[in-house]
Amino acid sequence: MSKQPSQILFFTGGILTIIASVAQLFDIKSAPWIFSAGAAIMIYLQFMNAFGKKDADVRQQRLARIGFTSSLLLALAAYFMFNSSNVWVVCVLIYALTSFFISFRAE
Numbered sequence: 001m002s003k004q005p006s007q008i009l010f011f012t013g014g015i016l017t018i019i020a021s022v023a024q025l026f027d028i029k030s031a032p033w034i035f036s037a038g039a040a041i042m043i044y045l046q047f048m049n050a051f052g053k054k055d056a057d058v059r060q061q062r063l064a065r066i067g068f069t070s071s072l073l074l075a076l077a078a079y080f081m082f083n084s085s086n087v088w089v090v091c092v093l094i095y096a097l098t099s100f101f102i103s104f105r106a107e
Contacts, residue, residue: 013041039074070098
């Protein structure tokens with residue numbers, strides 16, 4: 001996937017997850033569906049990033065796989081949103097901290 005559509009998808013997925021997270025705090029019924037759409041986009045992009053780096057060094061591949069694994073927490077957060085549990089906040093927090101760590105480690 002080229003860089004420009006990938007950036008647009010990443011921005012769209014991030015905006016959807018943020019909007020849905022705020023909507024879930026205000027108990028809006030469609031928030032889990034919006035969050036799931038954003039999470040699916042983010043998981044897809046992390047998957048393409050993790051398994052599309054065949055020519056990268058071992059460190060870059062490892063960081064990409066960690067990013068993909070942590071993005072699966074977004075799917076878990078969506079599950080907890082549908083079950084009306086507040087554990088989704090912990091899943092999103094762990095994902096955010098992991099992404100923050102990876103952003104400083106990646107070149």
